[in-house]
Amino acid sequence: xxxxxxxxxxxxxxxxxxxGPLSSLPGNxxxxxxxxxxxxxxxxxxxxxxxxxxxxxxxxxxxQLHLDRTIGAANTLVLITxxxxxxxxxxxxxxxxxxxxxxxxxAALGLLFLAIKAREYAVEIDAGFTIETNTFFTLYYLLTxxxxxxxxxxxxxxxxxxxxxxxENVETACAFWHMVDLIWVILYPLIYLIR
Amino acid sequence: xxxxxxxxxxxxxxxxxxxFGRPGGHSSLGAxxxxxxxxxxxxxxxxxxxxxxDLRRAGSGWQAFxxxxxxxxxxxxxxxxxxxxxxxxxxxx
Numbered sequence: 262x263x264x265x266x267x268x269x270x271x272x273x274x275x276x277x278x279x280x281g282p283l284s285s286l287p288g289n290x291x292x293x294x295x296x297x298x299x300x301x302x303x304x305x306x307x308x309x310x311x312x313x314x315x316x317x318x319x320x321x322x323x324x325q326l327h328l329d330r331t332i333g334a335a336n337t338l339v340l341i342t343x344x345x346x347x348x349x350x351x352x353x354x355x356x357x358x359x360x361x362x363x364x365x366x367x368a369a370l371g372l373l374f375l376a377i378k379a380r381e382y383a384v385e386i387d388a389g390f391t392i393e394t395n396t397f398f399t400l401y402y403l404l405t406x407x408x409x410x411x412x413x414x415x416x417x418x419x420x421x422x423x424x425x426x427x428x429e430n431v432e433t434a435c436a437f438w439h440m441v442d443l444i445w446v447i448l449y450p451l452i453y454l455i456r
Numbered sequence: 457x458x459x460x461x462x463x464x465x466x467x468x469x470x471x472x473x474x475x476f477g478r479p480g481g482h483s484s485l486g487a488x489x490x491x492x493x494x495x496x497x498x499x500x501x502x503x504x505x506x507x508x509x510d511l512r513r514a515g516s517g518w519q520a521f522x523x524x525x526x527x528x529x530x531x532x533x534x535x536x537x538x539x540x541x542x543x544x545x546x547x548x549x
Contacts, residue, residue, distance in 0.1 A: 282515075282517070282518070285514050285515040285518065286511075286513075286514045286518060287509070287510040287511070287513045287514060288510075296509075300525065304525065304528075304529050307529055307532075307533060308529070308532050308533070308536070311532060311533045311535075311536030311537070312536055314536065314537075314540055315536040315537070315539045315540035316540075318540040318541070322484070326482060330474070330477065330479040331474070331479045334470060334471075334473075334474040334479070337470050338467060338470055341463065341466040341467065341470065341500075341504075342463065342467075344463075344466075344504065344508050345459060345460070345462070345463035345466075345508070347508070348459045348462075348507070348508040349459055352459065435508075436509055439504055439505075439508045439509045440509070442504055442508070443501050443504045443505065443509075446466075446470075446497050446500040446501055446504065447497050447498075447501060447526075447529065449497075450473055450477065450493045450494065450496075450497045451533060453477070454473065454474075454477030454485070454493055455477075455485065455490050455493065455494075455533070455537060456484055456485055
């Protein structure tokens, strides 16, 4: 049939591709595949941390004392405020307003988060606590370092979509940023508070 | 505005978790306080999913999936904490 020409062509990319159940999620379905994967990976890391702590709670509790819980909480506030600005930016883009200042603010707070984290690492390393000190610090550096890499990627995405605007671009970058935010709100109490 | 209300709730829950986590304390929190801290954190995650990630626009099946996953993680962490408190997990060297 004449109307089926585009669908039959192997080179054609269907405009409304069917992503199955993912189609009902807001934004680009690809970002949700990434979000689901990341949540599963970090969920596994969290369980490893919990189980390792259960095997040696005294070591984990004494090591945790060398972390700065208040700085960790301050960084949580920085990240959720950044997430709020990103959400406002996505809302602004969707309603036809310029989101650049909001996205730039979100990215700047992401950089502040990284600066605070780097300062924390420097203090801990100066005090002699490295990735090889014990199981707690190995998991601490791996989990927070892996998360920090996601923050770096999120900041880059926010800067890119601040220039290359478009509702789907902004929504997709912000979705990644919220995923980074979401992981931290579980990671912070697990590593810094629970003892 | 929903997003600003959500942000204020997230800030409040962070401060609540910090208060109950006793930032200057050295002693064990106990299973009750750990459950409270995990509950506050999971509620924060739900707020981020629902309002910031706009999961409220998705079908109820997806919402149930994500919230159930968070509950499983929290329950697993609480379970590991209780096991550690009771010394039920044998350390292997």
